[in-house]
Amino acid sequence: MKKIITKCVALMMCTMFLLLIPCSVDAHADSSYSYNYDYWGEFTDSPDMYSVAAVVTSKDLGLDVDMLTPQSISVYGNLIYVCDTSNGRIVILERVGKAELKLVEVREGFNGPYDLAISEDGNIFIAEKTGERIVKLDSNWNYLMEFTMPDDPSIDEKTAFNPSKIAVDTAERVYCVAENINKGLIKYESDGSFSGFIGATPVTYNFWDWLWKKFASQEQREKMVNFVPTQYDNLYMDREGFIYVCTSKPTEEDIKAETADVVRKLNLLGSDILVRNGSYPIYGDLYMGTGGKKTGPSQFKDMTTLDNDIYFCLDNNRGRLFGYDDQGHLVCVFGGVGNMDGYFNSAISIDHMGKDLFVLDERDGAITIFTTTEYGDLIYSAVDQFDLGEYDASEKSWRQVMELNGNYDLAYIGIGRSLLRQKKYKEAMEYFELKHDADNYSKAFKQYRKQWVEEHIVLIVIIVLALFLIPMGIGRLKFIKHEIDTADIFQL
Amino acid sequence: MASKRSLRRKKFNKYKDSLKFAFYCVTHPIDGYWDLTHEKRGTMAVANTILFATVFMRIFSLRYTSFIFVDINWEETNILLYIGTILFPLALWVVGNWALTTLADGKGRLGQVYMATCYAMLPYPIVQLFLMIFSNVVTVDEAGFYTTVGTLTLAYCAILIIVAMGQIHEYRAGKNIMFTIFSLFAVLVEVFILLLFFSMISQGVAYFVSLVKEMLFRL
Structure with missing residues (x-):
């Protein structure tokens, strides 16, 4: 008997011990070019959504002088404008094939052109960083007017005006990111007058920093970090006129504590309307550890928004592109x-032509053209079909995506959302549950529950009535029995 | 033969009565926990049953609660740790409370402290069972009820444990609360001692390991 007990105990100890040993799987053994994060933040390999069609260098274009630290690439129609900053020129290219760019012309004589924007009327706006102005040219490159230092008392007179990034809306109002000005975007009316700052980040500081500052001396205070809004690095105006802004300034701690946003979507009033329904916040890489001489968070230097509201952020730190959808x-x-x-040495600017992406590398002076793969096309068609209300087709496309990448959370959620719109609530719930999408699951479940109650209303009423009536009936019967038992007429 | 069977039936009836009595204690704590030891209406078997039910519900609800409320990454989950989250604090509390109260006229013995604490945990498995079922028929918008009821249950269990201790040890309210706080400190002391113990053990083992290594080098 005792032997058996000892054996049992030994066996239990063994199983317990085995349970405690974590199973280790080497996930990074051979990681793919593309990846994603699953619901738990685990790194998952992924098929490529984009593949490189071509890398175009200055030599390929036949430029006599190589591009030197070009800062921005802007796509308008079939033309690509590259601000060749250190050479003080604008290089205009035309896309002649899927992977081929042809030099159209080179415009010289700019003083540090940093960004270029073209309005709907065809007027060209160029931010000259060292020239300390934004120039407006007509479509034949004739000088029209310039935008200079905003006339605002809150700006120190000694500050130089270094506009670096601009965007122009349909009414030719100019939005500008300038160095050393952190009150948000500078907004000019179309006549050149300064109309205010919009979209400054909310200033966050914790109580202890504030208290510490209260007791610090003047000299100490000057050495401390000021509680000021973070400066934006870049902006992008989407087709609806919303301005996406990104910044690479916040620290790792701020980003992880979610006290700082690296991407925001500003409406006309300058408030942030970016939807953040993802499993993790929008800040690029979840893991900021050191590797390959790179450390810290992703540094978004530029972004672009496709027509289906999928936006790509360009991480200068690790040379990666992060695509997020409208949710x-x-x-x-x-x-x-x-x-x-x-791969990039210092990716600095990104723009899109249709679904294709153009990425500019400032150190290589090269343009990388990305075109969608079959997998990418499927994802885009699924998204587009959903937006058009073709839920049946969207579901099919997402299922094809899932066949190519079974680890893709978005495919499951996409199928679920399509099913939800097709009123197949039960199935939709299964897909949402698989990928832990509580909000969408609840939406589906709410409808399913309603349906279920409506279908089973008779059963529910019967059960509820039974719950009340049976105990009452039993009580009544007992009472009658008691009455009969104790009735006088039977007492003989 | 007959006497054996009747004895078993008697035992079973006793078990049934004390299980019923556990429910009475939940609604009438002061009266109930007094009778638990003084009238010998509580049994160890029922205490163990309740503890088992608590541990069982703790794990069962992980699996069957809607993922809206309890989202578990099973690949990184150690069930033993979850069992430990109940058994370990319970053991610390029982030992800590008993060790202190014996010094201060506490009438409860170690077993009785354990029994009363287990009896006081009864609301947890019951409410968890209902919450588990309930969680599967609600949406995110209605989640408030789940969390509120869950928290209130824990609070009620805590109150029951405190009241139970007062009745077991025959303490008045003031002394009872004082010794509840002291017991919590005792738990901290126990944790400290355990940490000390384990670090000592590991140091000791490391010493002998290095000794053997050194000898092997020289040989």
């Missing part, structure tokens, strides 16, 4: 630092 889910991540095609 804030991570669509894909790809890229890296290196010299191979599809």
Whole structure:
């Protein structure tokens, strides 16, 4: 008997011990070019959504002088404008094939052109950083007017005006990011007058910092970090006129504590309307550890928004592109630092032509053209079909995506959302539950529950009545029995 | 033979009565916990049953509560740790409370402290069972009820434990609350001692390991 007990105990100890040993799987053994994060923040390999069609250098274009630290690439129609900053010129290219760019012309004589924007009327706006102005030219490159230092008492007179990034809306109002000005975006009316700052980040500081500052001396206070809004790095105006802004300034701590946003979407009033329904906040890489001489958070230097509201953020730090959809889910991540095609040394600017992406590398002076793969096309068609209300087709496309990438959370959620719109609530719930989408699950479940109650209303009423009536009936019967038992007429 | 069977039936009846009595204690704590030891209406078997039910519900609800409320990454979950979250604090509390109250005229013995604490945990498995079922028929918008009821249950269990201790040890309210707080400190002391113990053990083991290694080098 005792032996058996000892054996049992030994066996239990063994199983317990085995349970305690964590199973280790080497997930990074051979990681792919593209990746994504699953619901738990685990790194998952992914098929490529984009592939490199071509890397175009100055030599390929036949430029006599190589591009030197170009800062921005802007796509308008079939033309691509590159601000060749250190050479003080604008290089205009035309896309002649899927992977081919042809030099159209080179415009010289700018003083540090940092960004270019073209209005709907065809007027060209160029931010000259060292020229301390934004110039407005007509479509034939004739000088029209310039925008200079905003006339605002809150700006120190000694500050130089260094406009770096601009966007122009349909009424030719100019929105500008300038260095050393952190009150948000500078907004000019179309006549050149300064109309105010919009979209400054809310200032966050914790109580202890504030208290510490209260007791600090004048000299100490000067050395401390000021509680000021973070400065934006870049802006992008989408087709609806909303301005996406990104910044690479916040620290790792701020980003992880979610006290700082690296991407915001501003409406006309300057308030943030970016949807953040994803499993994790929008700040690029979840893991900021050191690797390959790179450390810290992703540094978004530029972004672009496709017509289906999927936006791509360009991480200068690790040379990666992060695609997010309109709900804030991570669509894909790809890229890296290196010299191979599809890798960057210092990716600085991004723009899109249709679904294709153009990325400018300032150190290489090269343009990388990304075109969608079959997998990427499927995702885009699924998104577009959903937006058009073709839920049946969207579901089919998402199922094809899922066949190519079974680890893709968005495919499951996409199928679920399509099913939800097709009123297949029960199935939709299953897909949402698989990927832990509580909000969408609740939406589906609410409808399912309503349906279920309506279908089973008779049963429910019967059960409720039974619950009341049976005990009452039993009580009544007992009472009658008691009455009969104790009735006088039977007492003989 | 007959006497054996009747004895078993008697035992079973006793078990049934004390299980019923556990429910009475939940609604009438002061009267109930007094009778638990003084009238010998509580049994160890029922205490163990309640503890088992509590541990069981703790794990069961992980799996069957809607993912809206309890989202578990099963790949990184150690069930033993979840069992530990109940058994370990319970053991610390029982030992800590008993060790202190024996010094201060507490009438409860170690077993009785354990029994009363287990009896006082009864609301947890019951409410968890209903919450578990309930969680599967609500949406995110209605989540408030789940969390509120869950918190209130824990609070009620805590109150029951405190009241139970007062009755077991025959303390008045003031002394009872004072010794509840002291017991919590005792728990901290126990944790400290355990940490000390384990670090000592590991140091000791490391010493002998390095000793053997050194010898092997020299040989």
